[in-house]
Amino acid sequence: MRDIKSFVDAGVIGHFPGGIHPPERKSPANTVALRRPPLPSELILPLRQHIGPSGQCTVEVGDKVLKGQQLTEAQLSQGLPLHAPTSGTVSAIEERPMAHASGLPELAIVIQPDGEDRWITRQPLPNYRDCDRATLIETIQKAGIAGLGGAGFPTAQKLASQKPIQYLIINGVECEPYICADDRLMREHAIDIVAGIEILQFISNAGQVLLAIEDNKPEAIAAMREAIDGSDSIKLRVIPTKYPSGGEKQLIELLTGQQVPQGQLPLDIGLLMQNTGTAYAVKRAVIDGEPLLERVVTLTGDLMSQPGNVWALLGTPIAHLLAEGGFNADGDARVIMGGPMMGFTLPLTDVPVIKTTNCILTPSLQELPPAADEMACIRCGACADVCPATLQPQQLQWLAKAKDYDALESNDLFDCIECGACAYVCPSEIPLVHYYRKAKAEIRNIAREKAKAELARQRFERRQERLEREKQERLERHRKAAEARKKMQQEKAATETSDAASAANKPAQDKSSAVAAAIARAKAKKAAQQAANNTSDEENS
């Protein structure tokens, strides 16, 4: 395999295994200019919006907040702070249903906008090149920026890595059908994105930037090409349309010819990947001093009469966006957050837009027919042919159904990126990814249980140890006490023996002397009697 540098210098596009070509359907949503819906009547800001723990709430119910005011406190490596997307009043801090397939509630700050949209004092850093790296990373951290592409990993944490970065990869691939948020952003804000890329490059000290866009976005490609014109270090890479070429690992293989070794991060091989939307947010945070308050969301699907892309404030209820998109409600409809491949259906629409919400898709039944009944696997191998991780999905499916968790792990279940390509092509319409997710959750549960059991076992063993130790100590103490007593007794006995030796003679003497005395007394008495008798005899005679 060629090394990264010679591969990149050759300017070629690599290849990753598998992948599919589902209907793209980026239009009509990508043909309409970005627009800004009216302010919703309330904004729901869940404390947890991204990977990692949630911040500490710093406001109270009833507080007036300004646009951009920090609502939660979070340290680097501990999560991200949250900001008020507009000015208004904190009307509640309570559990609200979340943007998750379960719709389960989580703690959220609810803000009632006052309509004035008044900013706090911003601290822009237009001359960021005069700042040091740590200051800029802190600025980005304080702006609450998470990766806007998918997983929502805190951007500052990635940037704070001490590993040397050879290439900064900017991901404008947007390979999932329907979604065109990055497409519109690149068309309309190319210069800002490039400014953000330059900040990211400055912070990461990357020698070169590779900007990747799929070839189904000619307008975005043209706009970005123009914006980077004159830059020596930013190279545009137009990659062929194939799903999931925007996946981090897949894009790295396309651009560098390398696979990220298992168990390592792109950072470990000198690569840093950021999404175009993230680059834009970084520009706003550093140069304009504006924290992350809004993002582009694609509103699309046949059930929307006004599809397009909108600037949605974080916390905007999905119902508000559905109204903006002209959604024709239908009880049988699916409201999908995300794209058709990896998105999840929302049971409720009063859940909010969060930092990772890139698309709201409301397909008709004809457009994306619901899954038919699952049939048996015929081992046709279509899933293995399209798997970008070169797994054996059919094998994993059997193992998942058999709940053979050890074998699932040895068959690398955890290398599955859940892109859904396998389930898309499966002729038996087996919901493969669903099985994998379930198996992964069960394996994690088992590991947790095991860890718990292990902890309990250790605790038990330590307790047993302690009890045993205490018992031994007690026994030892008793033994010692007994010994001491014994010793004492022995000592006592020893002195008593010598006493006894003398004492043994003494009573004997006493005894004999007493007897002698008694005899002597008796003799004396007898003698006295005899004498008296003799005297009386003498007197009488």
Added chain:
Amino acid sequence: MTFRVAAAPHGHSQQNTADMMRWVCYALIPGVLVQSYFFGAGVYFQLFLAIVTAYAAESLCMLARNRNARSALRDNTALVTAVLLAISIPSLAPWWIIVIGTAFSIVVVKQIYGGMGQNLFNPAMAGYVLLLVSFPVQMTNWLPPSTLANYELSLWQTLHTILFEYTPAGYSVEQLRTTVDGVTMATPLDTIKTALSQGYTVAEAYQQPVLSAIAGVGWQWVNLAFLLGGFILLQRRIISWHIPVGLLAGLLIPALVANLFAPSVMPGPVFHALSGATMLGAFFIATDPVSAATSPRGRLIFGLLIGFLVWVIRSWGGYPDAVAFAVLLANLSVPLIDRYTRPSVYGHSRSHGGGDGQ
């Protein structure tokens, strides 16, 4: 308002299993037409009997297993098994042959192993082998190609023969196979095998009327028609090229080499390619995904193994053709092949070849 909940992905490609199976049947049509042209309309009666038996057996099994019989019939896998077995047996074989074979294929080979997707062996071929070893006479009674035959049977005569083992005029199948000279017509593969065992050379065997073409009168056209059907399957991406190419390479390369070294006793690759069940086996039988290897490399090896076994059995075995035996033997080695051909997973430095078990 609550909305419908579904698991990702929300879209699906157009291909589904039932359609794929249906297309396998469509792609068999050219071969069946040519076969009926050369060997009579008996094949249609066999198809009818096989399909009825397969559907009845499948339904009964599903009912016995408390499963939905209708959904099992709709997947068309029983249909494919029935069709493959029906076109593999001599077209005038008595009715109970196909009934026993199909019932065995469905009940024992498929359903007892757990139904669709669970069978270790190719059901049609396991049924075929059962019939071949149990009823060798009926299973080798191939009529001569119509162009060489003395008698032309009407539909009624054909049906009568299948039902009662004699034509309405009282001829047995054995008699129908006999030429005016009193010589029994055999298949090209049989003819070569017999000739070679009697000390004749391949060239001398080719003097026989049934071999008076490139690879046997009738049979070569049947094979070419199945090859055409195979191309349809490839073009529609219902099968991948690995198994057919592997099988043909495994059969034809040894045949070519052997023919170059010993032309008098070893028939050449063209003969092997166009005789017996070569093309049917390569494109329709060995490609049954359930009982084949799964990875592309594994499939190539699986195909090569079948092809090589076919050549070995045809050359030295006791039976004239060998596709069924070769397929079953290869089915047996699938777990081994699958284990050693697992591709390496993204980011893992080496493949797991044979490492951890399943």
